[in-house]
Amino acid sequence: MNLDPRTKLIIVLCITTLAIVYNSPGTLFLLLAATTGLLILFGINLKQVIVYLKPYFLLLLVLFLAQCIFTPGGEVLLTVGSVRLLESRGLVLGASVILRLLVVIAAAVLLTTSNSRDFITGLVQWKVPYEIAFMVSVAIRFLPVFRDEFVDVVTAVQLRGVELKQVPWGKKIYLFRHLFFPVVYGTVLKAQQLSVAMEARGFRAYPRRTYLRQLYLTRLDYCLMLACPGFTLLMIGLYVTNY
Incomplete structure (x- = not known):
């Protein structure tokens, strides 16, 4: 898909805004899946992205464990003696943090498709x-x-x-x-x-x-520039209302 760089920038801003607003692992996973679909649509090789991010997997794992261990609350899932090592709230928060980072990184990869x-x-x-x-x-x-x-x-x-x-x-x-x-x-x-x-x-x-060189917006660019912010505001409104 050939889009104007400004359109891609707006799409990335909308995706990252939703990633910051939402805290549910399920919703963030769906957002990550949608962003991955966009990467495939733009012809990005996902294997190269995974290879590029491989050195950071250990850092993400450490961040996930830190969130799980040091965030109390919820049902106790794992104890060591009398110490509550893992609770449900920490597990949910750790998964949300990792998924949020992956969404932001995947959205940023979209910007590499333009000069x-x-x-x-x-x-x-x-x-x-x-x-x-x-x-x-x-x-x-x-x-x-x-x-x-x-x-x-x-x-x-x-x-x-x-x-x-x-x-x-x-x-x-x-x-x-x-x-x-x-x-x-x-x-x-x-x-x-x-x-x-x-x-x-x-x-x-x-x-x-x-x-x-001069850049010119097409009808598809105009439609996406209007649809993406509108959809983002709608999702934020639904989130605030249900919250």
């Missing part, structure tokens, strides 16, 4: 200042850069003979705390290089910019 230049052009045509549109584009581009920096640092540690899988959890946390600084340094260095390149190309040298 970053098209997003800038579309926002500028919406009378958004070019500097703000450019900052949004750079922020989206720097997320994978930050991940690549972390992967490079971890690979460098492993090449020096440190097997992270065999390191105890206490030392592993200490190790990752020290790995954070070179990751931030590498990211800041790339940001400085980007700023030098921008200045060399005359960024903000003229008050107005011209664009080779």
Whole structure:
């Protein structure tokens, strides 16, 4: 499906809004299924998305267990001696948090189906200042850069003979705390290089910019731009009414 980048941005905003509003695991699961259907409709390979998110599965599992253990309330499901280790409210909240994060991540993947230049052009045509549109584009581009920096640092540690899988959890946390600084340094260095390149190309040298490509909204874009916010407001209204 070929849609305008601005239409995709509105769809993503509507999906993430619903993900933030709803707290039920069942509703969030249906929202995740609908978002996955959109990914398939846009021709995104789900296997590549899963491979990309595989390094974060352990973090999601730790977050899920933390929510389950440290959220009291409801029926007791698991006890260790006299300690209530797992209760129903914690299990529901943990599942909701993980499903919410997956919905937001899956919705963000929709933005990768368009060129970053098209997003800038579309926002500028919406009378958004070019500097703000450019900052949004750079922020989206720097997320994978930050991940690549972390992967490079971890690979460098492993090449020096440190097997992270065999390191105890206490030392592993200490190790990752020290790995954070070179990751931030590498990211800041790339940001400085980007700023030098921008200045060399005359960024903000003229008050107005011209664009080779112009984006035009189709009837489908207009329909989705009206239908998605309307459906989102309707679902929020039903949620508030039933709540």
